[in-house]
Amino acid sequence: MLELKFIRANADAVAKAVAAKGEKADITAILALDEKRRAYLRDVEKWRSERNDVSRKIGEMKKHGEDAEALMVRMRDVGDRIKVHETKLKEIEEALNEHLLWVPNIPAPDVPPGADESDNVEVRRWGTPREFDFQPRPHWEIATDLGLVDFTRAARMAGAGFALFTGLGAKLERALISFMLDLHTTMHGYTEILPPYLANRECMLGTGQLPKLEEDMYNTRQDDFFLIPTAEVPVTNFYRGEILSAFDLPKYLTAYTACFRREAGSYGKDTRGLIRVHQFDKVEMVKFVEPETSYDELEKLVGNAEAVLQALGLSYRVLELCTGELSFAAAKCYDLEVWAPGAQRWFEVSSCSNFEAFQARRANIRYRGKDGKPRFVHTLNGSGLALPRTVIAIRETYQNADGSLSVPEALRGYLGGLETISAPAK
């Protein structure tokens, strides 16, 4: 959410940002409603002021035993008029607010302009893609042969597009989750939390998934809860409505959660294996920081996510997203893409964004500055990491000629010292 004052003063720039992001917020309508709102507000406030004055007078007259009937009759009239205009004012404000919720965040000035992924800018690469002296196989073959996943039975349980990890495949998920959380809590200064996987409507509005992405979310009809599409939702809402102290900032939180996405509109895309599934595991990092520091914090956040890939020995590249690829709420975003040598392509495993005050304004998360004035914090978040594609990269990178899989050293401690995953005996 942007401030109405800001939109009023920078209408052109905001309209430009809306276009650059391919959004459809109607800035002209907002300005008109804003104008109308203030006109009604002036009237209502004038009458309310009168009512307050006269009511006070009535109170005093009654105390002195005087007859205030005439004034009371007059105020009854004023009261009716206020009520009518208040109703109208409320309608206008609701319409205005509805419009405002559709205004995206403005890209930071240094975000490269562009329409699609071809305009993203590669910032750096890490690691050398592994050379094979045999033909590397794709991850879905490896997983099936080693008995790590079972999509047939997953479909029986839930439906198409769900993963079911089995045996060491399941244990590998658990190992990765523990490894990532341990890394972030011991090396990067994050506090671990384990939040609810269901979130209410206010949370979804706060982080900006709603109203735009309602179709992509699972909703529990009876109670109007949403299955979280990312831990960002509950974790960012950790401080919703609170005023933090400047001395407590920055706050770093990390959480493992399952994530649920309907992936409406993406049918037929990346249907194979784990690339795109309705439920997946992810470790998320969320930061609450002072505005002055948020871009430094973003770089550090990317570094925290990169540390996971580096520890796992996986090659990756860092992309800076162009304006057209930025999500609704983000001002700036880096994607981390890992190299999968079997599939011969890059897979996004992390998205690290600075939302500046956009989410904080929606979720009303403030801090009290050293001058005592409350200000909105800046929020950031990044995956550290999403598991399915990380697992894909591990399988393809660490595969051996005999079909077995070496366990990355960083994970061995979490798998009872296991060094190799081999096909189960038939």
Add this chain to the structure above:
RNA sequence: GGAGAGUUGGCUGAGUGGUCGAAAGCGAUGGAUUGCUAAUCCAUUGAGGGGGUACUAACUCCCUCCGCGGGUUCGAAUCCCGCACUCUCCGCCA
């Protein structure tokens, strides 16, 4: 699921129809005192919005907000109704 109690400012906590935006305490900020620390004293200290002078600062007037939404009334933190959440007890249950 049933019964009861509660929800007030950064925090604790008073307030049951008329200067209540709200006592008191804590905390915070500024100042005084002080060899340092501690203690003490004085002062300031809620948020959001609209208008005016000014035209980033400052000043000033007004409105709203005591969980949320309605209602009663000239007037509601205070009375009535609905909802949410928290706590206690009972039932059920992983």
